[in-house]
Amino acid sequence: MNENKKATLFIQCLVDTIYPEVGEAMVQIFRKLDVNLSCPTNQTCCGQPAFNSGYRKEARKAARHFIQVFENAEMIVCPSGSCVTMVRHHYPELFTNEPHWLQRANSAAARTYEFTEYLVDVLGFEDVGAKYHAKLTYHDSCHLLRGIGVKEQPRRLLSHVQGAEFIEMNNSDQCCGFGGAFSVKYADISTAMVTEKVKNIIESGADTVVGCDMGCLMNIQGMLSRMGSKIKVKHIAQILSST
Amino acid sequence: MATSKHAEFIGRIKKALGHPKEDDQRMAEFFNLPISENDRTILEHIKNRTPEEKQKLFEVLIEAAKPINLNVIALPDVSSVTSAIVDLVEQKEPEWGSKKSVVAWNHPLIERLNLEEALSQQDVPVYVAELKNEEEQSSSSSDERKRLRQQIIDSYIGITSADFCMADAATLVMRTRPGQARSVSLVPLIHIAVIRYDQIIADLKELYALLKWDPENHKEGLTNCMTFISGPSKTADIEANMVHGAHGPREVYVYVISDKD
Amino acid sequence: MTEITTENYLSEAKRAIKNQVLQNALADLQHRFGTETALAYQNLPEGPELRFKAHDIRMHTIDNLDVILDKLAENVRKNGGHVFFANNGKDAIEYSLRIARKHNVKRVVKGKSMVTEEIGLNSAFIESGLDVSETDLGEYIIQLAGEHPSHIIAPAIHKTRNDVGKLFSEKMGIPYITDPAKLTQAARKALREKFLAADMGTSGCNLACAETGHITTVSNEGNIRMATTMPKVYIAFMGMERVAARLEDHDVLIRLLCRGASAQNMATYVSYIGGPRYPGQADGPEEFHLVILDNGRSRILADEDFREMLCCIRCAACLNVCPVYGKIGGHSYGFTYSGPVGAVVTPLLVGINKAKHLCLGETLCGACKDQCPVDIDIPRMLLALRSKLAEGDSVWGVTPADRKEKSMYRAWSWMISHRGVYDLFLKMAAFGQKFLPQKEGMIRWLPPPMNGWTQSRDMKPIASESFLQRWRKGS
Numbered sequence: 017m018n019e020n021k022k023a024t025l026f027i028q029c030l031v032d033t034i035y036p037e038v039g040e041a042m043v044q045i046f047r048k049l050d051v052n053l054s055c056p057t058n059q060t061c062c063g064q065p066a067f068n069s070g071y072r073k074e075a076r077k078a079a080r081h082f083i084q085v086f087e088n089a090e091m092i093v094c095p096s097g098s099c100v101t102m103v104r105h106h107y108p109e110l111f112t113n114e115p116h117w118l119q120r121a122n123s124a125a126a127r128t129y130e131f132t133e134y135l136v137d138v139l140g141f142e143d144v145g146a147k148y149h150a151k152l153t154y155h156d157s158c159h160l161l162r163g164i165g166v167k168e169q170p171r172r173l174l175s176h177v178q179g180a181e182f183i184e185m186n187n188s189d190q191c192c193g194f195g196g197a198f199s200v201k202y203a204d205i206s207t208a209m210v211t212e213k214v215k216n217i218i219e220s221g222a223d224t225v226v227g228c229d230m231g232c233l234m235n236i237q238g239m240l241s242r243m244g245s246k247i248k249v250k251h252i253a254q255i256l257s258s259t
Numbered sequence: 260m261a262t263s264k265h266a267e268f269i270g271r272i273k274k275a276l277g278h279p280k281e282d283d284q285r286m287a288e289f290f291n292l293p294i295s296e297n298d299r300t301i302l303e304h305i306k307n308r309t310p311e312e313k314q315k316l317f318e319v320l321i322e323a324a325k326p327i328n329l330n331v332i333a334l335p336d337v338s339s340v341t342s343a344i345v346d347l348v349e350q351k352e353p354e355w356g357s358k359k360s361v362v363a364w365n366h367p368l369i370e371r372l373n374l375e376e377a378l379s380q381q382d383v384p385v386y387v388a389e390l391k392n393e394e395e396q397s398s399s400s401s402d403e404r405k406r407l408r409q410q411i412i413d414s415y416i417g418i419t420s421a422d423f424c425m426a427d428a429a430t431l432v433m434r435t436r437p438g439q440a441r442s443v444s445l446v447p448l449i450h451i452a453v454i455r456y457d458q459i460i461a462d463l464k465e466l467y468a469l470l471k472w473d474p475e476n477h478k479e480g481l482t483n484c485m486t487f488i489s490g491p492s493k494t495a496d497i498e499a500n501m502v503h504g505a506h507g508p509r510e511v512y513v514y515v516i517s518d519k520d
Numbered sequence: 521m522t523e524i525t526t527e528n529y530l531s532e533a534k535r536a537i538k539n540q541v542l543q544n545a546l547a548d549l550q551h552r553f554g555t556e557t558a559l560a561y562q563n564l565p566e567g568p569e570l571r572f573k574a575h576d577i578r579m580h581t582i583d584n585l586d587v588i589l590d591k592l593a594e595n596v597r598k599n600g601g602h603v604f605f606a607n608n609g610k611d612a613i614e615y616s617l618r619i620a621r622k623h624n625v626k627r628v629v630k631g632k633s634m635v636t637e638e639i640g641l642n643s644a645f646i647e648s649g650l651d652v653s654e655t656d657l658g659e660y661i662i663q664l665a666g667e668h669p670s671h672i673i674a675p676a677i678h679k680t681r682n683d684v685g686k687l688f689s690e691k692m693g694i695p696y697i698t699d700p701a702k703l704t705q706a707a708r709k710a711l712r713e714k715f716l717a718a719d720m721g722t723s724g725c726n727l728a729c730a731e732t733g734h735i736t737t738v739s740n741e742g743n744i745r746m747a748t749t750m751p752k753v754y755i756a757f758m759g760m761e762r763v764a765a766r767l768e769d770h771d772v773l774i775r776l777l778c779r780g781a782s783a784q785n786m787a788t789y790v791s792y793i794g795g796p797r798y799p800g801q802a803d804g805p806e807e808f809h810l811v812i813l814d815n816g817r818s819r820i821l822a823d824e825d826f827r828e829m830l831c832c833i834r835c836a837a838c839l840n841v842c843p844v845y846g847k848i849g850g851h852s853y854g855f856t857y858s859g860p861v862g863a864v865v866t867p868l869l870v871g872i873n874k875a876k877h878l879c880l881g882e883t884l885c886g887a888c889k890d891q892c893p894v895d896i897d898i899p900r901m902l903l904a905l906r907s908k909l910a911e912g913d914s915v916w917g918v919t920p921a922d923r924k925e926k927s928m929y930r931a932w933s934w935m936i937s938h939r940g941v942y943d944l945f946l947k948m949a950a951f952g953q954k955f956l957p958q959k960e961g962m963i964r965w966l967p968p969p970m971n972g973w974t975q976s977r978d979m980k981p982i983a984s985e986s987f988l989q990r991w992r993k994g995s
Contacts, residue, residue, distance in 0.1 A: 025991075032986045032987045032988055033983060034981070034982055034983060035983070036986060036987035040990070055991050057939070057991060057992050059939070060935075060939055060942050061936045066932065068884060069880075069906060069925070070908070071911075071926070071929040072910070074932065075933075158884070158886055163886065191887065194883065195884060197880075198880070199972065200969065201881075201969075201972060202533070202972075203972030203973065203975050203976070204533060205844055206972075207975065208537045208848075209844070209847060209883075210976070234979070234980065235977065237978075238973065238976075239976060239977045241962045241977070242977055264604070264605040265593065265603070265605045268589075268605035268607065268760075269586050269605075271814065272760070272818055273586045274822070275821040276583065278584075278586075282590075285587050286591070288584070289591075289766060290591060290730075290731055290765070323785065327788070389802070404802060408803065411803075427785060428785035428786035430786050435804065437798075437801055437802070438800075440802035440803045441745070442803045446746075446750075462565075467771050470767065471767055481732050481794060483600070483793070483796065483808075484749075484793050484794070486792075487790035489784075489786045490788055492740070493740050494704055494741045496656070496676055497661075497676070497679075497681055497684050497700040498545070498680060499545075500701075502700055504704070504705075505707075505708060505743070506741050506742040506745075506746050507745065507788075
């Protein structure tokens with residue numbers, strides 16, 4: 017096991033601005049596991065919104081800022097598979113024509129981990145001593161699953177939560193229809209997609225839906241709230257920090 | 260007229276690719292290569308297949324045939340195939356009209372079935388899909404071909420052999436030759452293929468290795484039309500309901516003769 | 521050219537979402553094929569990794585397409601076939617009409633072909649006085665209804681048995697029936713007459729093989745065999761990329777094609793056609809023509825960003841898993857190709873600005889890439905298309921799609937490089953949101969351009985203190 021556990025927090029902008037409690041839950045878990053934490057307070061956004069909309073110049077600007085901010089971090093840990101996909105896969109693409117920056121981008125990519133990936137694959141924890149009484153179901157976020165191949169880690173972590181019953185929903189790996197700007201620009205399609213996702217969540221019989229990405233969860237929560245549903249929406253850190 | 264755009268077309272592709280290498284050099288990467296170690300192994304394997312392996316292949320074929328509603332039936336000898344066909348002809352009714360007739364390939368294995376004699380009791384004619392008059396064979400719209408075409412259209416059962424049967428997907432492989440018209444396995448309501456046990460091969464890899472490197476098979480090549488048939492014709496175009504007999508045969512029977520003669 | 525209605529993506533999508541019959545059909549289709557195809561890849565003797573090998577085979581072929589097409593043409597001609605290289609749809613149509621006139625053709629039977637849809641062959645033939653019948657059952661239904669296919673493999677999935685019953689009764693003068701087996705039988709009868717009376721057959725080409733000089737056609741119904749066997753003239757149309765160099769490449773690709781298209785180990789019929797009838801043979805066409813079509817493909821080939829798209833073998837596996845296609849169906853894409861493949865190919869063929877909604881109207885979820893039998897990175901190319909729309913592109917003649925958005929992102933990128941400014945912005949936003957209607961701590965309504973979100977969803981307000989503000993205080 018890692019004797020000298022270290023993590024530099026890379027806080028997804030949605031967590032920073034709308035869901036700070038998710039970041040705090042993550043901090044709580046890391047403190048419990050004796051992970052040395054640091055958190056650059058001048059970080060902002062990885063640039064994915066611009067990149068996904070095609071604005072590469074602007075995304076590059078955001079990437080440069082990120083790379084500089086996290087230049088000295090050994091282990092960069094983020095509670096979002098989507099942001100990690102951006103750093104790990106798309107940063108190097110952005111700098112193919114700038115060798116100096118490409119090197120720095122590759123370095124940042126190699127040091128960046130998603131939260132559950134870091135817990136299970138790097139630290140070797142599957143049981144973090146959490147207790148949470150609920151029927152849980154899990155939504156696979158697209159970029160987490162297909163972008164960086166994280167599927168089992170969150171499930172293993174959840175399987176060790178005392179008091180929790182885990183139920184797989186149908187098509188847990190189907191996109192919830194968030195897609196960033198897509199959810200606003202193509203609202204009809206996005207709505208149809210999240211409607212199906214929410215239907216699968218409800219039909220699973222779970223009272224809490226868990227995910228590893230606040231983008232998807234915000235979308236799912238938004239619809240459940242509009243429907244007046246009692247189903248709770250939680251980031252996995254919020255489950256794992258409960259005792 | 261037919262080739263006027265050829266050079267221009269290929270030239271545009273060349274430009275798009277912006278290739279640094281010579282054409283000949285690239286051609287040599289793809290074509291006329293010597294036999295690979297892999298293909299050599301495949302050929303060896305086909306040649307030296309043990310009786311147990313052959314039995315295994317047959318079992319694979321039987322399993323693959325089930326989900327696609329292909330009837331694969333092992334029979335001990337030629338005469339039992341003949342009786343099976345006689346029974347089928349008796350049981351099955353034609354699709355268009357009421358007159359029963361059968362069309363068959365001109366093929367040594369089919370010839371041995373003596374179908375004409377066997378079906379004469381039921382008064383069912385057996386047409387042979389062969390152009391008889393040498394002279395007429397080259398003419399493009401001969402009366403002979405018209406007659407044969409009509410006989411195939413009129414027949415409700417078509418009887419063929421096959422070159423191979425690939426076990427993994429239960430696929431009959433047929434090449435086109437004089438006397439072995441393609442429409443016999445296509446136009447009639449029911450298709451019967453009669454093959455020998457040792458015509459079963461494992462898969463497409465084996466078939467391609469044979470076609471490419473086995474001298475006899477290579478010489479004939481794929482012919483101008485090689486057809487794979489895996490089960491009866493089917494469609495699922497109306498509400499995804501599976502229906503057999505969209506345009507081709509509604510039923511397909513493969514009789515596998517297991518005798519060693 | 522087929523009518524292009526890519527601009528109507530939003531309104532057509534909205535219409536499709538409201539069509540409950542279509543929604544059920546799409547859900548059923550995806551449920552069956554999506555799962556079964558993934559399983560079929562798992563069950564390959566080489567395992568699902570064969571997809572990666574197939575990708576390399578396709579890419580290597582496309583990278584050497586000039587010499588491989590030369591070889592194909594040489595061998596088809598050696599087998600007695602004719603090869604015509606068509607720069608565009610007009611050339612292809614003119615050539616085939618010339619063949620039709622030469623043989624005094626009156627009736628044509630067509631096997632399903634996306635490429636002839638792309639160039640609008642049907643309407644051109646009909647305008648020239650030819651009697652043209654689609655013969656794939658789904659395509660036949662579509663033709664009778666005067667519509668366009670909504671799925672590459674299942675063209676008529678948007679029609680119910682009742683629709684088909686009504687259509688057949690109206691157009692074929694038969695009593696109204698709704699049993700799929702009986703409807704199929706009615707079509708079998710009608711089309712058999714067409715096959716036997718036709719002077720010319722046409723089809724697409726699933727995959728040619730250069731070293732042998734054959735094209736391969738794949739079908740389950742047998743209509744393509746009919747169209748290529750019974751009439752006296754046969755013309756096959758292929759997009760120039762649809763070729764394998766050798767049989768061993770063909771082996772990998774044809775097996776993956778059957779699995780990708782319909783989760784089959786092998787389609788019911790696969791035909792390798794390499795020439796006209798030879799003397800002594802009882803059937804087969806007197807003439808075999810192969811039309812190889814560019815129609816914008818060499819332009820795709822020339823762009824390193826999009827060349828990979830030419831690896832596509834049009835199996836429609838991506839349609840069967842795409843969550844967007846699963847909601848909006850094929851017609852929303854406004855051109856021959858729908859789903860993820862359409863979202864990349866169509867803009868490249870008809871114009872990126874014209875088809876901008878196809879580039880932007882996806883979530884980049886990546887399901888298509890994982891299901892693609894040749895592992896094409898469609899999300900990567902959607903991103904590349906988006907960057908052209910954002911910045912403009914002289915090679916593809918793209919003008920920036922949204923200048924207002926562009927300046928917005930420029931300002932945003934400056935702001936997020938300065939945390940202080942960002943904090944100030946958050947403060948203002950947190951203040952501003954107090955004026956928005958809320959219920960139980962959730963925002964119920966957002967002003968344009970964010971109102972798309974709140975048409976169906978609530979949103980949690982921005983926190984009064986961001987995580988990083990709290991962290992600064994706490995540590």
